[in-house]
Amino acid sequence: MLFLSNNSFSGEIPSNLSYCSNMIFLDLGFNMLKGNLPTELGSLSKLRTLILQVNSLMGNILPSSGNLSSLQEFASSENNFSGMIPETLGQLRNLNFLDLFGNKFVGTIPISIFNISALAWLDVGENQLEGGLPSDLGFTLPNIKIINMGNNYLTGPIPESISNASNLEEIQFYQNDFTGKVPSFSKMRGINWINIQFNNLGGEQSTDLDFLCSLTNSTKLKVLGISGNAFRGLLPDCISNLSTTLSQFWLADNHISRTLPYGIGSLINLEILQIQGNHISGNIPSEIRNLNKLKILDLSQNKLSGQIPESFGNLSMLIHLDLNSNNFRGSIPSSLKNCQNLLFMSLSTNNLSGYIPPEIMGLSSLSIYLDLSQNSLIGPIPKEVGKLQHLGELRLDGNKLSQHIPSSIGSCISMERLYVQDNFFEGPLPSLMSSMRGLQVLNVSNNQLSGQIPKFLESLNLTNLSLSYNDFEGALPIGGVFRSAILTSIVGNKKLCGGLPDFQLPKCYYKESKQKRISGIAKILISSISALVGVACILSLLYVFWFRRNKNASASSSSEDGFLHVSYHNLLKATCGFSSTNLLGVGSFGSVYRGLLDQTQSVVAIKTLDLTCDGASKSFIAECEVLRRIRHRNLVKVLTACSGFDFNGNDFKALVYEFMSNGSLDEWLHPTTSQYTERNKLSLLERVNIAIDVACALDYLHHHYEMPIVHCDLKPSNVLLDDEMNGHVGDFGLARFLPEATHKLLVDQSSSVGVKGSFGYVAPEYGAGSAVSTEGDVYSFGVLVLEMFTGKRPIDDTFENGLDLHRFTKAALADRVEKAIDPILLQEIEELEKRRTIAPEGKNRSWCSIKDCLVLIIEVGITCSFESSKERMGIYDALTKLQGMRKKLLEFIVIV
Template sequence: MFSLAASLCTAISSFNNQTDQIALFAFKNSITEDPLGALSSWNNSVNVCQWSGVQCGNRHQRVVELDLRFQRLAGSISPSIGNLSFLRSIYLQDNRFRAFGSLSKLTSLSLFSNNLHGTIPTSFGNLSLLERLSLGTNNLEGTIPESIGHLTNLQYLGIGVNEISGTVPPSLDNISTLTDLVIPSNQLTGSLPPDIGFTLSSLRIISTGGNQFTGRFPTSFSNASGMRILDLSESGLFGPIPVDIGRRMTDLRWLNFGDNNLGTGVAGDTSFVDSLTNCTSLQILGLYSNGFGGVLPNSFKNLSTQLRLLEAGGNQFVGNIPAGLSNFVNLVDLGLEQNFLSGSIPFSIGKLQKLQELSLGRNRLSGSIPESISNLTQLFPLNLEDNNLTGSFPQSLEYIRGLQIFNLSHNNLAGPVPKTIAFFSSLSSINLAHNSFNGSLPLEIGTLNNLEELDISNNDLSGEVPSTLGSCLRLEHLLLGSNLFHGSIPSSFGALKGLVDMDLSHNNLSGTIPADLETLPFLEKLNLSFNNLEGNVPTKGAFTNTSVISIVGNRNLCGGVPELHLPTCAIQESNKNNRLGSKVIIIIVTLGVCLVVILLFVAIYWKRKPRKVSSPSPLREGFFRVSYDELLKATGGFSSTNLLGAGSFGSVYKGMLHKDDKPVAVKVFNLDKLGASKSFIAECETLRRMRHRNLLKIITACSSINFEGSDFKALVFKFMPNGNLESWLHPSEDTTMKLNLTQRLNIAIDVVSALEYLHHHCETPIVHCDLKPSNVLLDEDMIAHVGDFGLAKFLTINLSNPINRQTNSIAIKGSIGYVAPEYGMGASASKQGDIYSGILLLEILIGKRPTDEIFKDGLSLHSFCKMALPDRVMEIADSCLLIPEDNLNDQTNRNRNAEIEECMKIKMRECLISLVRIGVACSTEAPSERMGLSEVVMELNAIKQVFLGGGIHGERRIRIQLASQGTSNNV
C-alpha cells in the first residue's frame, strides 16, 4: 500500500508538472523574437524545472518563479501563465512584450521595461497575495484601477514612465502596507491626497515627478517618519512647504522639490530648511526652479555632511554664496545658476574636492575667479557664464585636466588666451564669448581633439585664424565672429566634416573663400559677412542654399549661384595677354628641355656613384624627412633599454628626436621576415590617408639603408606614455595597474570611434583586420589610439554586387583568437570582420584573453559570456571592476554609506550586462548576424551617458530606473 501511495503521489506530481510544462509551451509559442536564445532549453528532452529562467519548489516540483529579465524577448504574454497555479514571482523586465493576459496567485509581478500596451487590467485587484507590482517603462494608458486598492498586502507599486492618466484613486488609502509608491512620468492629474502621509504612514519612497498634478503641497508628509526618498519634482504643486517637513524624517536620503511653484519670491520661502538639519543622512537636495526668494538660509551649513547633490538654480535667491557650503566635503554637484546672487565666488569653494559639476552662471557675481578652484580636479562641467567676473583667464584651471565643458561667456574677463589651454585634452565645449580677451588665438588650440564647440565671438582677439583648428575633427560649432582676425580663411577647415555652424563675420579677413568649404556635408549656417573677402564664391554644397550662407559686406566677391545676385567674375582674354602667354609657354618649354638634359647627366652620375644613405618619406607630402642615422641616435643605437615591445614584423623603441624634443616611438621592421616589407608599404599607404583622434598619430617614416648596406624601414609615431591595453588588462604580478569600469568604457568608445571613422569617413573605406589589446595604445590622458595597420585593407564597392570587396590581394592574416572566423575559410576582408572585434570588448570587461586555457572543448570567450547573461555577468567580470570607482586604492573609503554603494553596484551591473550583450552581439560566428557599427557607437555612448550621467536630471533618470525595478532600499 505504501508503495502504491508513493507511486500515486509521483504520478500526480508528474501530471501537475506536465500542466506547468504545457502552460510554458503556450507562453513560448506566443514569443515572436528570442535573439539571445533564452528559451532554447524549453523542450521535451529537459525537465521543466531545468529550463532556463524557471525555478521550481523543492517539495512539489512545481514552477514557482519565472525570471526572463533582459532577454530582448518580443511578442505577447500568453494568458496560459495563469495556469501556473504555484507561480509566486514573474520577472520579465527589459523585454519587448506587447500585451499580457490574466495572471493569478502571484506575490511578485515585474513587467518593467517591455513594450506593453493597453490598460492595467482591473483583474489585478484579485491578486490578493501580491506584494510587488512593477509595470514601469511601458506604453500603458488609461487610469489606475480602483481595484488596486484591494491589494491589501501590496508593498511596492511601480507604474512610472507610461501614459497613465486620471487621478490617484482614493482606494490606495486602503493599502496600509504600501511602502513604495513610484508613479513618475505619466499624465496623472488632480491633486495628491492631502492625508496621504497619515493614511499611508509606512511610506518609505514616493516618486511622483513628471505628472500634471495641481493643488497644494500635502502637509501630511510631515507625518511619514520612515520616508527615505521623497521626490515630488515636476508635479505642479503650490507652496508653502511645511516648516517641520524634516522634523520626523530622520532617515531621509533623497528630497527633490524641483520644478514646482513652491516659492513666492520673498524671504521665508525656505524656512523649512531648518527642519532638514534633523535629516542626518540626507544626500540629495533638489530645490531648483521654484521661485524661492530671499537669501540662502544660514541653516544650509548645518545640513548633513553626506550631501552629494545640491541643486537650487532657477530661483530668486539674493545675497552672497554662503561660505558654509564648504562643509559639504562629499558634494559632487552644486547648482546655483539663474538666481540673483552677488559678491564674489568664495575662496573656500576649493575645499569641495569631490565636486564634479559646478554651475554658478546667470547671477550677478563679481570679482575674479579664485585660484582655489584649481583644487576641484574632478570637475568636468564648469559654468560661470553671464556674471560680472573680472580678471584674466584663470591659469590655475590647467590642473583640472578632465574638464569637458568650460563656459565663461558674458563676463568682463580680459587678457590673452594662454597656450596652456592645450592641457585640457578632454574639452568638448569652450565658450569665452562676450568678454574682452585679446591677443592671438594660440595655435595649440588645434590639439583639442575632443572639441565639439568653440565660441570666442565678441572679443578683441587678433592675428590670423589658426589653421590648426582643422585638426579638431569633431568640431560642430565654430564661432569666431566680431573679433579683429585678419588674413585668409584656412583651407584646413575643409577637413571639419562634422561642422554644422561656422561664424567668421565682422572681422578683417581677406583672400578668397576656400573651395573646400563646399565639401562640408552637414553645414547648416555659414556667416562670412562684413570682412574683406574677394574672388569667386563657391557654387556647391552649402553655397547652393542662400538661406544657409551670409556673405554681405564683402564688396569684392563675385560669381556664386544666381540667387546671390553677385556680379560675374571678369575673364581676361585680351590679345596682349594671349601673346604674353605664348611667350611664357615658349620660355617654359625651353627651360624644361634644358632641365631634362641636366637630369640625365645627374642620373648617370648617381648610377655610377656608390649608394649613400637617403631618407625619403614614403608618406609623401606633409611629413618631414628623417634619416637612419637620426633614428639610430634617437634610440641609443636601438638599445634594448629603449625597447618597448616586439611584434610580428619588427620591434618598437622609445626615442627622442631633437626636432621638437618630444619622445617618439620608432617601429623598426625586420625585413628578413616574409611580408614585413609589404606590411611597411601597406601601413604607410593607410596612415597617410587617415586623420582621427583615436588613431595612432604618425610623425614620419624612413626608407633608407643602414650602415651595413641593407635596407632599413621604420615608422615614427607619437609616444604613448601609458603603453598598450594589453599591459593594463593583463598586468604582471608586481604592478598595480588597474582599469576601472569608466576607463574601460571610454577605451571601448575610443576604439569603436576609430573603427567608425575607418569604415565610414575615409575617402576609401579601410578595415583594420588585426584589432587586439596590444594594438590599442593609451596616451597620458588614457585616451585610446588604434595602431598597427600592417594588415589593413582598402575596400571598394562592386556596383554589380554592392558588398565590400578588398582591393589588396595580400592573404588575410590576423592574430589567433581575434581574427574573424570567416577569414579562416578564405573570406575577403570586410567591415563585418572588424566588427568581430566585439571579442576585444569582452576581453576588456572579463579580463580573459580569447586564447585563455579555460576556453577549450568548444567553449569560447563568446559562448562563455553569452551563457553568463544576464544573471552571472558580475561573477565573470574582471575583479578590478568591483572596486569602488571613486578611488581604486583608497581602502579607507570602504565605510561609505551601504545603500549608496549598493545603488552603484546595481548601476554597474546593468551597465556590464548591456556592454557584454554588445560584445556578444558583435562576435557571433555568422557575419550577417553581427551588430551594426553605427548601432554599437550609439549604444556605447548611451550606456556612458546613463552610467556617468551628472546633474539632477541624470540622477533623476537613474532614480526612476532603479525605483521602477523595485530597488526600494537603494537611493
C-alpha cells in the same frame, strides 16, 4: 514559483495561468507581452509576488485585484496600462511594494492606497495623475521608505504630516504643480534622496529655504534637487552643515539672491552643483577650491562678479563648466589648464578681457563645446586651437580678436560649428580649413577678411555659411552650399562677382595682360625645375635612409641630429638584461620589455625583434618607415630605433616607444585573475572614448597623411592606454603605404598573400587574395568595437554552428540589444537607472537614452564588419557617429 523574465516572450498572457492556484511567485517582466491582463489572474489568492514590468501590456489593472489577498509585491511599471488606478488595490493589506511607474493612469490616487500601513515602496511616477495628497499621509504610511509621484499633474501643498514619516529614504515629487512651503525633514535622518524639482513651491520670500536647515541631521543625504520652483531669498549659511555625503545639489531656475555662502566649500563630496538661472551676486568664494570632486559646475545666468578664481584649477575632475551670462571681469585664469577632463566650457557673455591663454585653447579633452563669445578678449586665436581635434562647437564671436585665423584650426576635424563673427580678423581663410570635413555651420561675418572665397568651401557639408561684411573679392563659387542664397550670406562684400543668379552679383570680367602671360610661362618653368630638384632630394633621402638602415647603430647615445641614439648595451642595461620581470608581452616578431633609459631617466617600452622569425626584419623596416613619418595623439610615439649587433655578434634590432602605463586594451577587456585585483573595470564612457581614439587614429592614417597608410593588424592588444586612459594605436609591423607602387619603392613587402594580421580581425577578402585596403582596417575596427562592448572575443567558445561575433551581435540587435552587452556594462547601467528620476527634463530617460547609445555603437561595429568591403561604413563616418553618440551619452550623464 514561475520565473519567465527577460525571455523575449511575445503575445498575450494566457488566462489558464489561473489554474496554478498554489502559485506564490510569477515573474513575467522584461518581455514583449501585450494585450490586457486576464481577469482570471485575480483568483490566485496565494500569490505573493506579481512582476509584469517592462512589457507592452494595456487596459486596466486587474479590477479583481482585491482578491489577491496574499500579494506583497506588485510591479507593473513601464507598460501601457490606462484608466483609473483601482480602489481595490487598497484592500491588499499585506502589500509592501507597489510600482505603477511609467504607464498612462489618469484621475486621482485612490485614498485607499494611503491606508495600506505595510506599504514601504510606492511608485506612481510618470503617469497622468492629478489631485492632491491627503493631509495625514505621514501618519497613514508609517513604514514608507520610497515614495515617487514625479511627472504627474498633482497639485496643492506637500502635506506637513510627511515630516512624521521618519523611515523615508527617498522622496520624488518632481515635475508636478505642488505649491506652498516645503515642510520640515528633521525627523528623516536616513533620507538620501530628495527631488522636488519643477513645481511651484516657495514664493514666500525670506523663509522659502528654511527647510534646508532641517536636513542638517540627515547624515546619508546624497541628492538634493530643488530646481525649477519659485524659491526666493538667500541661500542659508546652514548648507555648510549638510552632510558631506551630498554628491548632487540642484538649485537652478529659482529666484535665489544675494551671495554664495562661504560654507559651500564644506560639501567636499559634491560632484554636481547647479545654481544657474538665479540672482546670485558677488564673488565666487575661494572656498570652492575644496570641491575637488566636482564634475559639473553651472553658475550661469546669475549676477556674479569679480574675477574667475585661479582656484578653479583645483577642480581637476570637472567635465562641465558653465559661467556664462554673469559679470565676471579680468582675464581667463590659465589655471584652468589643470582641468584635463573638461568636455564642455562656456565663459560667454561676461566682461572678460586680455588674451586667450594658449593652455586653455589647447585643452584637448574639450569635445562638446567651448564658448568664449561676447566678451572683450583681444589678440590672435592661439595656434594651440589645433589641439581641439575632437571639439564639436567653438564660439569666439563678439570679442576684439584680431590677426589671421591660424591655419592650425584645420586640425579640428570633428568640429561641426565654428562662430568667429564680430571680431577684427584679417587676411584669407586658411587653406587647411579644407580638412574640417565635419563642419556644418561657419560664421566669419563682420570681420576684415580678404582674398578670394576658397573653393574648398564647396566640398564641405555646410548647411549654413555667413561671409557677410568682409572684404572678399573675385568669383563666388557655385557648388555645395553656394547653390543656395538662403543658406549662404555674402552681403557687404563689394568686390565679389559671379555666382548663381539668386545672389544678384555682377558678372566677372577678366583681363590678362602680356606681362601676366610672360609671368605664367616663368611660373611653369620654375615649377618644372622645382619638380626636378624635388625628385633629386627624394632620391638623396632614400639613399641616406638605406645607408643609415644598414649602418651599425651601436654607437653613441646622442647625436648632432637631435634624436636619441641607443645601443644594444643601453637597452640591455635598461631592461636589466631583458629580464622576464620586465617583460610586458610577446608578439609575432618579438617581445616588449619595460625599461629605464639612462640617457633620459624615463620609463620606456622596448620592442626587440626575434630575427629568426620569417618576416621580422621586414616588419622592423616597415614599422620604422611608418613611424618616422606619422604624428598623431592617438598613435604610439616611437622615440628611437636600434639596429646593430649584440655581444655575440648577432644582428639586433629594437624599437623604443613611449611607455603606456595602463597597458593594452586587451588586458582590460579580458583580464587575468591577478589583473582583476589590480585594475578597475572599463566604464561605458571609457570604452566609448577609446573607440573614438582608435577611430581618430585610423582616420588620420587613411585620410590625413600624404598617402593612405593601412595598419593591417588592428586588435585590442595593439591598442595601448596612457595615464588618462587615452587610446593609442601601436605595432605597425604589417603596415602598408598606399598606393602599393609607392610602398614597393620604399619597402619590399609587395605580396598581398603575405598579409598575416590576426585571426578573427583580418578582413575576409584578404583570405581570398585581395589587395590591402583601408576597408580591411575598417573591418578590424568593427570587430574591435563589438568586442569592446560585448566583452567577447571574435572567436568565442560559446559560438557554435558558424556563429561569430558579427552574427551574434547582429541577431541581438534585432531582438534585444542588452543580450549582447558585456555584463559589466549592464551593472553600470543599472546603477545609472537607479538615479533616473533626478533628471530635470524628459521622462524615463535613463535606460532609453543608454539603450539608444548602445544600439548606435553596435550598429557602427556591425556596419564596419560587414563581409563585403563595399557595404562597410567609412572610418570617418564611423568616427562621426561615435562622437555624436558620445554627446548624447554625456548629455544623459550630465542630467543624472
